[in-house]
Amino acid sequence: MYGKVALGSPRDPERVLVALPPVTGGTGHYAAAVTSGDVYTHGHHATVVNQHAQRTAEDCAAFARHVIEPDARILDVGCGPASITVGLARWASRGHVTGIEVGDDILATAKATVAEAEVGNVTLDKESVYELPYDDGSFDVAYAHQVLQHLSDPVAAIREMARVVRAGGWVAVRDSDYSTMRGYPASEGITRWRQVYRQVCRHNGAEPDAGRHLFSWFCRAGLAQVQMSASVWQFFTPTSRRNWGYSWAERSLKSSFAAQAVEYGYATAAELDDIAAAWRAWADTDDGYFHFIHSEALAQVA
Ligand SMILES: C[S@@+](CC[C@H](N)C(=O)[O-])C[C@H]1O[C@@H](n2cnc3c(N)ncnc32)[C@H](O)[C@@H]1O
Numbered sequence: 001m002y003g004k005v006a007l008g009s010p011r012d013p014e015r016v017l018v019a020l021p022p023v024t025g026g027t028g029h030y031a032a033a034v035t036s037g038d039v040y041t042h043g044h045h046a047t048v049v050n051q052h053a054q055r056t057a058e059d060c061a062a063f064a065r066h067v068i069e070p071d072a073r074i075l076d077v078g079c080g081p082a083s084i085t086v087g088l089a090r091w092a093s094r095g096h097v098t099g100i101e102v103g104d105d106i107l108a109t110a111k112a113t114v115a116e117a118e119v120g121n122v123t124l125d126k127e128s129v130y131e132l133p134y135d136d137g138s139f140d141v142a143y144a145h146q147v148l149q150h151l152s153d154p155v156a157a158i159r160e161m162a163r164v165v166r167a168g169g170w171v172a173v174r175d176s177d178y179s180t181m182r183g184y185p186a187s188e189g190i191t192r193w194r195q196v197y198r199q200v201c202r203h204n205g206a207e208p209d210a211g212r213h214l215f216s217w218f219c220r221a222g223l224a225q226v227q228m229s230a231s232v233w234q235f236f237t238p239t240s241r242r243n244w245g246y247s248w249a250e251r252s253l254k255s256s257f258a259a260q261a262v263e264y265g266y267a268t269a270a271e272l273d274d275i276a277a278a279w280r281a282w283a284d285t286d287d288g289y290f291h292f293i294h295s296e297a298l299a300q301v302a
Pocket of ligand 1: 038040042052053055060077078079080081082083084100101102103106127128129130144145146147150
């Protein structure tokens with residue numbers, strides 16, 4: 001039952017996604033602060049945004065591909081640098097994608113991505129998912145990738161996404177689970193990184209292990225017949241290992257996460273140096289391997 005497909009990103013063709021079959025059940029640093037009062041743990045430092053900009057719809061929205069029609073109206077919540085957004089726009093070539101973001105800098109980056117991709121069916125708005133300015137039923141699909149893990153009230157966010165989707169349309173969310181971020185060889189520094197990251201995220205009122213919560217959050221938001229699937233990111237080729245490891249080394253020194261870790265008292269600057277060194281050492285290990293789970297929730301609006 002398990003499929004194995006190469007990710008669609010031309011920039012990282014060696015990263016591998018393992019898809020698991022879906023199952024249905026149940027009913028600048030502190031620019032990281034978003035309008036709701038939530039704090040976005042990663043922030044929009046270049047070390048973060050450059051990593052996110054390698055993502056594609058083919059990888060990150062594969063679980064929802066079958067519900068996206070060529071004329072679909074799609075809402076991409078927390079679109080980041082919009083590399084996924086432009087892929088959604090190509091799938092919905094006769095439709096439209098509205099990407100929303102909370103910060104001016106990241107919106108400027110998203111606009112540049114859209115211009116470079118030469119897709120004419122994308123609008124980018126500065127809005128928060130908690131208070132969408134769109135009428136009920138405005139979209140066929142509301143999608144969010146790795147956004148709910150950063151919110152203090154993910155259930156309210158899902159409820160608001162469902163409100164702006166028409167009856168019969170879909171809410172589609174994919175989120176990761178930091179507890180599952182494990183690798184070989186064992187590394188004290190990377191174990192410490194996982195601990196500090198999760199502490200900072202929780203300090204910000206957010207849930208770093210969001211993936212395992214999605215089903216419950218969808219049910220609590222009033223969505224029924226939630227289809228759950230899961231997929232795994234793996235890093236083991238020289239290119240993908242260096243990409244992931246060096247990126248986290250930089251992020252552990254320069255991003256909002258690093259600043260918050262020190263400010264909140266979860267790590268010293270010296271410890272962050274050690275964490276960064278551990279990431280680099282892992283990235284340079286010839287047989288190094290790292291993986292983590294994404295959970296994917298898809299539900300039709302009644
Ligand atoms: C980890 S990034 C994911 C970006 C993109 N979806 C991707 O996967 O490449 C999370 C994004 O959610 C945005 N975000 C955080 N809180 C938000 C909110 N209340 N409404 C909309 N977007 C939000 C952040 O600014 C950030 O760019």
